Amino acid sequence: MSFSKGIAGLLQTVPKAARRTNPRTRFAPLQQQTRRSLQHGTRRPAQAAAVPAAEEAIPDVPQSSNPQLAFPCLDNAEQRTQRLSKRSMSGPEPSYTSGAHETFHSSEPFLLDWGGALPGFDVAYETWGTLNADKSNAILLHTGLSASSHAHSTEANPKPGWWEKFIGPGAPLDTDKYFVICTNVLGGCYGSTGPSSVDPVSKQPYATSFPILTMEDMVRAQFRLLDSMGIDKLYASVGSSMGGMQSLAAGVLYKDRVPRIVSVSGCARSHPYSIAMRHTQRQALMADPNWTNTRGNYYASMPPHSGMKLARQIATVTYRSGPEWEKRFGRQRADATKPPALCPDFLIETYLDHAGEKWCLEYDANSLLYISKAMDIFDLGKDHQDAMAQRRGENAGKLQEAMTQQPSQDACNLTLPEKPYEETESSADIMSGAKTSSAASVAELSEDLIKGMAPLRDTPTLVLGVASDILFPAFQQREIAETLRKVGNRRITHVELGEDRSLFGHDTFLLDLEGVGGEIRRFLG
Numbered sequence: 001m002s003f004s005k006g007i008a009g010l011l012q013t014v015p016k017a018a019r020r021t022n023p024r025t026r027f028a029p030l031q032q033q034t035r036r037s038l039q040h041g042t043r044r045p046a047q048a049a050a051v052p053a054a055e056e057a058i059p060d061v062p063q064s065s066n067p068q069l070a071f072p073c074l075d076n077a078e079q080r081t082q083r084l085s086k087r088s089m090s091g092p093e094p095s096y097t098s099g100a101h102e103t104f105h106s107s108e109p110f111l112l113d114w115g116g117a118l119p120g121f122d123v124a125y126e127t128w129g130t131l132n133a134d135k136s137n138a139i140l141l142h143t144g145l146s147a148s149s150h151a152h153s154t155e156a157n158p159k160p161g162w163w164e165k166f167i168g169p170g171a172p173l174d175t176d177k178y179f180v181i182c183t184n185v186l187g188g189c190y191g192s193t194g195p196s197s198v199d200p201v202s203k204q205p206y207a208t209s210f211p212i213l214t215m216e217d218m219v220r221a222q223f224r225l226l227d228s229m230g231i232d233k234l235y236a237s238v239g240s241s242m243g244g245m246q247s248l249a250a251g252v253l254y255k256d257r258v259p260r261i262v263s264v265s266g267c268a269r270s271h272p273y274s275i276a277m278r279h280t281q282r283q284a285l286m287a288d289p290n291w292t293n294t295r296g297n298y299y300a301s302m303p304p305h306s307g308m309k310l311a312r313q314i315a316t317v318t319y320r321s322g323p324e325w326e327k328r329f330g331r332q333r334a335d336a337t338k339p340p341a342l343c344p345d346f347l348i349e350t351y352l353d354h355a356g357e358k359w360c361l362e363y364d365a366n367s368l369l370y371i372s373k374a375m376d377i378f379d380l381g382k383d384h385q386d387a388m389a390q391r392r393g394e395n396a397g398k399l400q401e402a403m404t405q406q407p408s409q410d411a412c413n414l415t416l417p418e419k420p421y422e423e424t425e426s427s428a429d430i431m432s433g434a435k436t437s438s439a440a441s442v443a444e445l446s447e448d449l450i451k452g453m454a455p456l457r458d459t460p461t462l463v464l465g466v467a468s469d470i471l472f473p474a475f476q477q478r479e480i481a482e483t484l485r486k487v488g489n490r491r492i493t494h495v496e497l498g499e500d501r502s503l504f505g506h507d508t509f510l511l512d513l514e515g516v517g518g519e520i521r522r523f524l525g
Helices: 003-010 028-033 072-088 215-229 242-253 272-286 305-319 322-328 347-359 365-377 382-394 398-403 427-432 436-452 474-487 505-511 513-524
Strands: 037-040 102-106 121-128 138-142 179-183 236-240 261-264 412-415 461-466 492-497
Touching: 072 305, 102 215, 121 215, 138 215, 138 242, 179 215, 215 242, 215 365, 236 242, 236 513, 242 261, 242 365, 261 513, 272 305, 272 365, 305 347, 305 365, 305 505, 382 436, 436 474, 461 474, 461 505, 461 513, 474 492, 492 513, 505 513
Parallel strands: 138 179, 138 236, 236 261, 261 461, 461 492
Antiparallel strands: 037 412, 102 121, 121 179
């Protein structure tokens, strides 16, 4: 059974009245149209409050030689769907905003790297510490994919932040010395403008008419905030995971404004494994009928909660390490006295189920799609940067269209290949390095990255990686450090935490105050 059909089967309990405007029928012509050519750019109306449902109930199971298995995990999904169905009929899903924060609004139009334009935008942010008289002690803190601006508790929002122990008096980001600024990224859903925000033209949520983003777009939005604060030059740019990518991008884009860089568990360009894992998450999410049948215009109806849950479970697998899970969970089952079940049964399964369940309605699905794609696109190589610069020049006229709120109706056409990808190299060739063309290709890529990171030649940089990280493996941080050395940078601090120091995988940057925090404190002075 396909994932899409399986999810649809969970929704058979929806009343028949809610099925009369089945989006499958409404979007049938669109589905035919997108089999080979995906049209983006024509605004589709937001989906009416309707719930996709299987037209036939699960058939009765006849008498069998063995009893039918119970599926409490599916029962829970059905119950959640029923609750959400009642809510969606009376209004949209709740706000994703995580708590009190400040908001910077830019009324100037904003051109994005891939040609999209926003008439204006908001950036949610929070600050800790005191900005000194000459405004030279500001640290810009960049977040991971799904984090809000709430990195540390504030008087307005006393809830512990995602980097609570790393920020404060005497902490690695010492608020007795530094003025720390953290934003929710452009494209997010915690107060900054993103797909769930209202489009000033349509007066409806942007949904999938929101333009494609890049890491550099997010950084440019952050620097507009800095401009509004009168901060011409930072003390440092600090980030982990996706934030580590942004921290490097900030140094490349604004080398005269970023005198120090900290990049923890990040990369200088996204590599195939990370892209593949994020692609899998997006496919699981987009296969949820609540997303598919509305093409992401779900804000007035049912959110794709089941797809989001599965996407989060896949992501969680990449955030930690096998050795850590061996120690935490081993092969323990939740209840060894009961027979094995097809629902979550081992402790590791119940952990993943809880992680997905907790998050599936806390974060906007479209924000996950857009931000994870921006991570995939990231590449500080010279060729990529030059192509982006050329594209921005060609699309400069779209700023005027955004100012007059007369957006271009040009469609962005993605045509799928007629033939699927086929291997052109054998595994033996790859392992032996026998093909000189492959070796030349790698050398060219390395030279391209060296040229692209040349602006960081004189920027002191801390690059920190973790040996147990499978999402951003340690070789990606070694690539950053080695590339900067080839650029001529003699002030590189490269630290790799071995498994003897951390088994927390990619999440080490959130958990290891001594290892990660200690290195940051020493580097910042």
